[in-house]
């Protein structure tokens with residue numbers, strides 16, 4: 001008998017596209033398309049259970065085994081280094097991790113650079129690699145405000161279309177990591193539900 005597989009999907013547009021890939025792979029669960037506020041959807045016959053998780057929390061569910069597999073952004077994997085297997089690059093949700101600043105900003109290397117970001121570990125690692133002294137300011141959102149209000153010199157953030165920067169008179173200084181959505185697995189699930197997880201990985205990879 002097939003074992004039930006628990007899948008954490010990132011809530012939102014990306015998650016809906018990811019679900020469509022699972023559906024094409026033969027793991028449909030039609031009730032997920034109903035418009036309601038439910039968070040868990042199951043197709044017992046197919047042995048699959050989906051739940052909608054805040055995108056930045058997917059890796060926590062998978063690391064702790066509440067989900068066997070899930071889809072998380074490379075940004076989250078780099079920032080929090082969860083103890084999970086990264087199985088597949090889905091080549092969706094593509095964006096870049098970038099440094100941005102007010103137009104015309106020139107870095108004075110004699111001063112400590114103030115950096116506002118949600119991604120403190122990624123930012124620290126980046127500046128350590130170029131030997132630049134920084135002062136990190138940890139924000140939770142609307143990072144673009146920081147240089148405008150003089151809270152920081154630069155920001156380290158995700159840039160997708162670039163329109164948030166543009167509309168706030170900021171510009172990319174440097175893009176330094178490519179980001180995309182990754183299929184991840186809990187390490188012990190990968191042992192005990194190996195067949196089920198491998199089947200999904202292989203069917204998803206054929207769609208990329």
Ligand code: PRP
Nearest residue numbers: 141142143157158159160161162163164
């Ligand atoms: C992200 C990111 C940028 C924006 C980039 O923010 O932090 O603000 O998207 O996208 P763009 O280049 O296509 O404009 P998010 O929507 O996650 O909101 P946040 O302000 O809470 O970080």
